Amino acid sequence: METAETPHPGATEGRLNRVTILDENGHRGSDPDFDPYIENVTLEDLKGSYANMLKVRRFDDEATSLQRQGKLALWVPSKGQEAAQIGSARAIPERDYIFPSYREHALAFERGVDLKDLMRIFRGYSPGGWNPKEHNFNLYSFVLASQIPHAVGYAMGQKLDQHVNKEVAQGSEESSATVVYFGDGSSTEGEAHESMVFAASYDAPVLFFIQNNKWAISVPFSTQSRLPLAERAAGYGFEGIRVDGNDILGVQAVTAYAMEKIHRGEGPVLIEAETYRLGAHTTADDPTKYRTRDEEDEWTTKDPLVRLEKHLRLEGVDDAFFEEANAEAKEYGASIREAVLAMEPPEFDHAFENVYAEENALVEQERAWFHEYEAGFDEAETQEGGR
């Protein structure tokens, strides 16, 4: 059976070394290029990251079971990708704008999005869920790769601001940048390619952050690319970095490095975080049809939460911390369940509301028709009641 790691027969050996700082046993190694970018990360910070990873993991499990109980239309688990998301989120300044794909729940959590709002999407109650401008975190995008050119355009705008708006100049402390997340499968879409060309052409301050979780539903990575995706960046003329996506410190370091470079006005960067989708693609998927047990077992031992736990224990963090983190996560999961069950669906009438920003004759006519139609039922009811 083909696995996610089977190299293409015609593939050449990858040139880019994968950055790892925390190894699989939780030992902290050193990387002279990237160490400076995590110098200030304290043990307390790492404990905080761990607690959040655990919360999102718990949230994710809760969502999966809610879907199984028919309370959600679909669920897209992020299990296994928490280090890639939380590690990168912690290295992106708040003023920078993020375009997620649809599996970035841990990232959303780090950006202060209330995950209960996020559940409204999957409950079928909201098309978006949160106000992107409040969190500098765009809405989810379910058409693969469609968000990548949006991110590049947004970054082009950030760069243009300095001329047109006379706002903050690129390269200065306060300049802002954009980060866009997508998967290994999405990297194949034409829009990913066009976006990278545009980003290079306009030196857009944008980070392409690829979470390579090895599978695009049932299609293994080897079908998407002969080479590590990080190597593609060179073809567009910017830097690509490959990092162990289950190593939160490694991810944090390379992201901090990339953001600093982008903020200096040195153009786009691509990061490929190699991770693994531990669960199913979505609750509609059955990975036993295409993945081997061995492959899954191997990655289970590489679970980013387990790795960080090992590290924290090596650093002397005691049971009490883990017990408390677990208790908090459990409570958080329960609060999500409660919120989902208590949700109220919107009135259909709301769907007429934001089709256009301005008044639109067609929408108004159809809305008026709908109201009349509804009122007809009320009248019929009144008449029947009177009879």
Add this chain to the structure above:
Amino acid sequence: MSDVSAQASAVESMPMAKALNAAMSDAMNEDPKVLLMGEDIGTLGGVFRVTQGLKDEFGADRVMDTPLGEAGIVGTAIGLAMRGYRPICEIQFDGFVFPSFNQITSQLSKIHARSSGAISLPVVIRIPYGGNIGSIEHHSESPEALFAHTAGLRVMSPSNAQDAYSMLREAIASQDPVIFLEPKRRYWLKGDVERAARVPTTQRAQIVREGRDLTLAAYGPLVPVALAAADAAREDGLSIEVVDLRSISPLDFDSVERSVNKTGRLVVTHEAPTFGGMGGELASVIAERCFYSLEAPVLRVGGYHMPYPVASVEEDYLPSIDRLLEAIDRSLNY
């Protein structure tokens, strides 16, 4: 200020392409957030020269010769609009809009609704469209129904120089995305343009010729053909009312309804294939609204259900004066 208004109220005669250029230039002068992007629009001024001179005037930052990628152009325009800009994209030819179709129909049109109104996308997509320029495959198409069918987009097409100016200004000012279809065979059609004169709202059709016997509805490239058909019919003693729809989505059914209640007959024409086209939409709504005043079924004169034919035979494909007169006769014979 007084200088500007004096200049603005002056009437100048210019071809439609020039009027479109003037609209963009005026909008860019008024708002530094308006910018242009597209293939070959800068130094060359566009393959139809509609953007000629604008790069010299506003610089390469605001008149961008983009890399070749329609999804990239529209997709990045969406991002720019999210950042507060008002991009005007040029798609070089109608047949090349499809690589960006995904961005237009699944993103540009829906993001306002998806964000519950938090994000609006004032993006204009200018597309030279339609045939009769003797070109090769993919250079003469009329995709308006594909966009009109998509909620969240406005679709419009001017038929004369004044409307070209006013409607493009309105499109740029709109908070909603607009697919702006420029009838390429009319780029050189001259007309008087008063820059200060704005169309009250382009969601309104305009009666361009009053008449009693039949209503002829058209938009964009076919309005001059409809007017010529009305002239020819007058020689037979017929009085034809011609309606320029101007806005394709939303369609101004009310104006057409009023006209049909007066004349009792409607013929609608467009270059796009008849099947599944805007004519069918208009016919159906008018049949519903004017059932008692209609004296004949609504007739459609459009393209055939075939890929746009080669240039040597396109005359047979395109609605012509004669085909309009034939439909007028048929309607009157009911």
